Amino acid sequence: MKKIGVLTSGGDAPGMNAAIRAIVRAGIYNNIEVMGVSRGYEGLINGEIKHMDVSSVADIIHKGGTILKTARSEQFKTEEGRKKAINVLEVFGIEGLVIIGGDGSFRGAEKLSEAGVKTIGIPGTIDNDLPYSEFTIGFDTAVNTVLDAITKIRDTSTSHEKATIIEVMGRHCGDIALYSGLAGGAESVLVPEEEFDINDVCKKLVQGKSRGKLHNIIMLAEGTSDAYELQKEIFERVGIEARVTVLGFIQRGGNPSSFDRILASKMGAYAIDALINGKSSRALGIKNNKIFDMDIAEALTMEKQFDSDTYQLTNILSI
Numbered sequence: 276m277k278k279i280g281v282l283t284s285g286g287d288a289p290g291m292n293a294a295i296r297a298i299v300r301a302g303i304y305n306n307i308e309v310m311g312v313s314r315g316y317e318g319l320i321n322g323e324i325k326h327m328d329v330s331s332v333a334d335i336i337h338k339g340g341t342i343l344k345t346a347r348s349e350q351f352k353t354e355e356g357r358k359k360a361i362n363v364l365e366v367f368g369i370e371g372l373v374i375i376g377g378d379g380s381f382r383g384a385e386k387l388s389e390a391g392v393k394t395i396g397i398p399g400t401i402d403n404d405l406p407y408s409e410f411t412i413g414f415d416t417a418v419n420t421v422l423d424a425i426t427k428i429r430d431t432s433t434s435h436e437k438a439t440i441i442e443v444m445g446r447h448c449g450d451i452a453l454y455s456g457l458a459g460g461a462e463s464v465l466v467p468e469e470e471f472d473i474n475d476v477c478k479k480l481v482q483g484k485s486r487g488k489l490h491n492i493i494m495l496a497e498g499t500s501d502a503y504e505l506q507k508e509i510f511e512r513v514g515i516e517a518r519v520t521v522l523g524f525i526q527r528g529g530n531p532s533s534f535d536r537i538l539a540s541k542m543g544a545y546a547i548d549a550l551i552n553g554k555s556s557r558a559l560g561i562k563n564n565k566i567f568d569m570d571i572a573e574a575l576t577m578e579k580q581f582d583s584d585t586y587q588l589t590n591i592l593s594i
């Protein structure tokens with residue numbers, strides 16, 4: 276293998292830069308030329324590709340976002356779009372491609388490998404919604420960012436004796452809400468994986484108030500319920516005003532945590548080894564602190580096991 280490409284796709288995630296750095300540096304160390312593809316699959320189709328040298332990835336390990344930019348490409352979902360992408364790879368002489376992204380990006384990688392391109396997928400998404408891996412790059416940082424927000428909101432919430440609904444990301448996956456909720460001592464954690472009863476949420480609000488609790492934090496994963504609908508319903512039922520804070524893109528930015536930098540560095544180097552060893556259509560993951568690879572198609576058919584023990588714990592600790 277002489278020349279490979281790297282791209283970031285889907286939503287950006289803190290740690291993506293650390294992964295790009297590791298791929299470029301480990302590639303050069305192994306005498307492989309690394310080409311950076313800008314704007315994910317969209318940039319691939321458009322031939323937005325440039326050679327990357329050692330210094331092109333200097334001073335990025337600590338930075339959020341992705342120096343390669345990212346995109347969601349509708350064109351790439353079509354046969355025609357992918358043909359263009361494959362043609363571009365041939366023109367540039369790129370033999371293998373490392374794709375850093377979420378499940379959608381992995382589906383794209385799978386399609387490319389079916390067409391004969393050697394692909395390796397690195398899980399990069401704050402959602403932690405890739406079932407085959409214990410963690411995805413960016414999740415730890417996002418949880419810490421949310422925790423920081425909870426801590427600040429708690430101050431104001433306590434001073435003003437108000438309840439708060441904090442909406443966090445994760446379209447179909449409640450992990451950010453769950454783990455930041457546990458770490459932040461939230462009273463209620465509402466996630467798409469578990470049906471919730473509005474009466475339980477209201478009961479905690481009323482009980483808390485009657486025993487002099489000054490705040491009440493409700494963590495809401497997007498995709499569970501509309502935050503403003505929830506606010507309205509709470510007010511109608513128990514007359515308590517809960518302030519809504521939607522954290523949005525704050526969760527996707529910022530300096531990656533040490534965990535994400537280490538995970539990204541290890542996975543980047545592992546991807547190079549995998550390509551050198553002739554592997555293709557492999558998804559990288561982490562289990563019991565060990566990086567492993569498995570078939571992308573198989574990884575995509577796995578179902579995410581919701582951490583119901585931790586969910587139960589949030590309920591127990593917030594009585």
Ligand SMILES: Nc1ncnc2c1ncn2[C@@H]1O[C@H](COP(=O)(O)OP(=O)(O)OP(=O)(O)O)[C@@H](O)[C@H]1O
Pocket residue numbers: 284285286287316346347348349350351352353376377378379380381382383384386399400401402
């Ligand atoms: N079924 C598919 N076939 C081919 N390409 C796909 C497919 N699904 C997604 N892609 C490509 O991957 C890109 C990224 O996918 P998507 O927008 O779902 O983000 P993601 O990788 O799941 O990341 P995140 O979890 O951060 O949203 C899409 O814009 C599209 O170009």
Ligand SMILES: O=P(O)(O)OC[C@H]1O[C@](O)(CO)[C@@H](O)[C@@H]1O
Pocket residue numbers: 285286287400401402444445446497527
């Ligand atoms: O606004 P965008 O870029 O489409 O991304 C939003 C989505 O991407 C994610 O942040 C994952 O990266 C989801 O949690 C969220 O719903």
